[in-house]
Every structure is written in C-alpha cells, then in structure tokens.
Amino acid sequence: MRKIWTIARMTFRENVRKRIVLTALVLGLLFLAFFSIGFHLVYDSAINESELPNEMVTRLVRAEASNALLQAGLYAVTFLSVAMGALLAADTVSGEINSGTIQTIASKPVRRSDVILGKWLGFAILLGLYALLMSGGTTLSVWLQSGYLPRNFLVGLSLIYLEALLIMTLALFFSCFLPGLATGGVVFGLYGLAFIGGWVEQIGMAIENETAVQVGIIISLVIPSESLWRRAAFEMESAVASMMGFSPFGASSVPSPLMVWYAAAYLGIILLSAVSTFKHRDL
Numbered sequence: 001m002r003k004i005w006t007i008a009r010m011t012f013r014e015n016v017r018k019r020i021v022l023t024a025l026v027l028g029l030l031f032l033a034f035f036s037i038g039f040h041l042v043y044d045s046a047i048n049e050s051e052l053p054n055e056m057v058t059r060l061v062r063a064e065a066s067n068a069l070l071q072a073g074l075y076a077v078t079f080l081s082v083a084m085g086a087l088l089a090a091d092t093v094s095g096e097i098n099s100g101t102i103q104t105i106a107s108k109p110v111r112r113s114d115v116i117l118g119k120w121l122g123f124a125i126l127l128g129l130y131a132l133l134m135s136g137g138t139t140l141s142v143w144l145q146s147g148y149l150p151r152n153f154l155v156g157l158s159l160i161y162l163e164a165l166l167i168m169t170l171a172l173f174f175s176c177f178l179p180g181l182a183t184g185g186v187v188f189g190l191y192g193l194a195f196i197g198g199w200v201e202q203i204g205m206a207i208e209n210e211t212a213v214q215v216g217i218i219i220s221l222v223i224p225s226e227s228l229w230r231r232a233a234f235e236m237e238s239a240v241a242s243m244m245g246f247s248p249f250g251a252s253s254v255p256s257p258l259m260v261w262y263a264a265a266y267l268g269i270i271l272l273s274a275v276s277t278f279k280h281r282d283l
Contacts, residue, residue: 003110007118012126015088021126024084028134031080035073036141042069043146066148067238073138074236078160078229081131085168086187088123091180092172093278113275116172120271123168131161150236159232159260163225166267167191173274190223198226205253213253220255224263227255 015021043065093116135157143149150156167187174183201216203209220227234254 003114004118004121007110007115008121008125011119011122015122015126020087021084021130024080024087024130028080028130028137031076032134032137032141035076035138036145039069039073039141040145062146063148064238066142066146067150067236070139070142070148070150071233071236073142074135074156074160074232075229077131077134077138078163078232080134081127081160081164082167082191082225084130085123085127085164086171086184086191088127089119089168089171090175090183090187092119092123093175094177094179094183095175112279116176116275116278117271120169120172120274123172124165127164127168128161131157131164135160150238152235156232156236159228159235162260162263162267163228163232166225166228166263166270169267169270169274173270173277176274176277191225193219194223194226197223198230202230202253216253220259221262224259224266227259228263231255231257231260 043062139149139153139157170190171183171187174186178186197216197219199216200212201220204212204214204216231254
C-alpha cells in the first residue's frame with residue numbers, strides 16, 4: 001500500500017504542473033466567473049420583471065429559477081470534469097512507455113499492479129479536487145446570490161464526481177494498449193454514445209415508445225456515465241419540478257439506485273482490467 005501511495009503522490013505532483021491541468025483550471029475559473037455574472041443577470045431579471053401575487057409565490061419562483069440555473073451550471077461542470085479526467089489519463093501509460101519513463105519505474109522493486117493503482121489514485125485525487133472546486137464554486141455562487149441550496153446536493157455532487165472518475169478510469173484502461181490520441185477518441189466516443197443513449201431513453205419514455213426506452217437502457221449498460229448525471233439531477237431536482245415531471249436538465253426517466261451500484265462495479269471491473277492488461281504488456 002505504501003508503494004501505491006508513493007506512486008500516487010508522484011503522479012499528482014507531475015500532473016498538477018502540466019499545461020492541461022493549468023488550462024483546465026483557468027477555463028474553470030473563467031466559467032465560474034461567467035456563470036456567477038450570468039446567474040445574477042438572469043435571476044434578477046426573472047424576479048424583478050415578474051408580477052407575483054404574494055410572498056409565497058415569489059419564494060417558490062425564486063427557488064425554481066435558482067434550481068434550473070444551478071442544474072444548467074452543474075451540467076457544464078460535469079462535462080468539464082469528464083474532459084479533465086479523460087485528458088489526464090489518455091496518454092499516461094502509452095506515453096510513458098514511449099518516453100521510457102514507465103520502464104524506469106517498472107525496473108524498481110514495485111509490482112505492475114501498484115503502478116496502475118498508484119497512477120489511478122493520483123489522478124482520482126487531482127480530479128476530485130477539480131470537481132470539488134467547480135461544483136462547489138457553482139453551488140456556492142448560487143447560494144450567495146439567492147440563498148438557495150438544492151436538496152441532496154452532496155449526493156448529487158458525489159455522483160458527478162463518480163461519472164468523471166468512471167471516464168478517467170476508462171481512459172486509463174485504454175491507454176494501456178492504445179496511443180493517447182486513439183484513447184481520447186474512443187473515450188469521448190463512448191461518452192457521446194452514453195449522452196445519445198440517455199436522450200433516446202428519455203424521449204422514448206415521453207412518447208411511450210418501449211423500443212427506444214430499451215435501446216437507451218442497453219446503451220446505459222454499455223457505458224453508464226449519462227445515467228449517473230441523470231440520477232444526480234434527480235437527487236438535486238426541486239420538489240415542484242419532480243412532481244411536474246419537468247426539468248430542463250433533469251430526467252423524465254430516472255435511473256434507479258441499482259444503476260449507481262452498477263456504475264461503481266463497472267468502474268471497479270475496468271480498473272482491474274487495466275491492471276491485468278498492464279501486467280501482460282511488453283514494455
């Protein structure tokens with residue numbers, strides 16, 4: 001375990017100085033700034049220009065507006081975190097094999113499984129800090145300006161992080177036998193497939209097309225990332241939007257808690273597959 005932590009620290013220190021991380025951080029901070037400004041303008045405009053009959057209705061409208069804008073922001077945060085995870089791990093193994101770095105590590109008295117697990121842990125910590133900064137900053141901005149906090153927001157933020165972690169793990173797995181560019185293409189292709197599958201399922205549910213719903217479910221089993229976002233959106237959805245069955249960034253077809261456990265098991269299997277693949281790869 002000590003060797004895994006050592007490799008994790010090395011991975012964290014090496015990657016925190018990389019241009020991709022600094023770029024993602026700058027883009028993230030710009031996003032938070034523009035989101036805060038946009039929230040202020042839209043929220044104030046929506047409230048001030050509405051003729052509301054009483055204080056209770058005013059509070060309800062404010063809460064619904066805040067929830068919709070927050071979910072829009074968190075939807076963007078999810079994509080940024082997923083992209084960060086994929087780009088972090090896409091070239092980690094194949095790139096280090098080509099540069100000779102991995103051979104130096106592997107020549108030391110350390111198991112190959114420790115190398116992969118250590119790298120995964122280092123990426124997971126870095127990605128967790130980024131996701132916390134982005135999702136926490138977005139939620140804090142809404143709370144400071146409107147006093148609104150979504151229900152179950154810690155559960156929702158955890159599911160967003162799990163989605164980013166799943167994509168990062170996929171990128172690490174594919175990097176064990178594909179070059180970085182190909183890994184990025186495959187991972188973002190799978191992420192796009194999950195996105196399409198999620199919408200196919202929701203549209204199928206709305207028009208009562210059982211075939212479309214089943215196609216969406218099958219795609220969610222192949223790559224469950226979009227299911228995690230839809231569950232996160234449901235957890236943070238306002239009570240009114242939940243009763244009405246409408247939310248611009250929510251889900252008409254809500255994945256069950258079993259899908260969350262499936263996604264966690266899926267992540268574990270992919271990580272073990274990465275360990276096994278790297279063990280048998282020629283360096």
